[in-house]
Ligand SMILES: Nc1ncnc2c1ncn2[C@@H]1O[C@H](COP(=O)(O)OP(=O)(O)O)[C@@H](O)[C@H]1O
């Protein structure tokens with residue numbers, strides 16, 4: 845699959861996420877960057893569904909709850925966190941990532957650039973950009 849794509853609907857973005865999920869092998873960090881509304885949560889729906897950890901509509905923004913966990917023992921766990929509201933390193937520590945990193949998982953982070961994660965896991969960075977209307981550029985870097 846290509847490293848850069850332009851989607852024209854939320855459905856195209858979730859579909860791309862399902863394909864992208866095929867190349868994810870836990871343990872891995874997926875770092876999502878992009879402005880509010882660029883499609884980070886929408887993309888996560890596709891990734892989580894593609895991994896078989898939950899249905900798309902079960903995946904919601906963790907803006908207020910900060911971390912959502914999907915999947916069980918069989919599918920492997922998927923952690924989805926949003927660092928947008930994390931104000932300090934102390935707040936960040938309360939998310940409990942030390943425990944997450946103790947086991948193998950897929951960790952998907954929105955606003956990952958706000959805090960550098962102390963993790964030796966392989967990382968994939970996905971950048972989302974508004975191109976006006978429903979168009980979004982998705983880049984894997
Ligand atoms: N091509 C597209 N890709 C992703 N989302 C899109 C697209 N076109 C329109 N949208 C809409 O844009 C919004 C993206 O919101 P969301 O995924 O929550 O963004 P973020 O998590 O980056 O703030 C959703 O309402 C979605 O339906």
Ligand SMILES: [Mg+2]
Pocket residue numbers: 884885886905926954
């Ligand atoms: Mg979001």
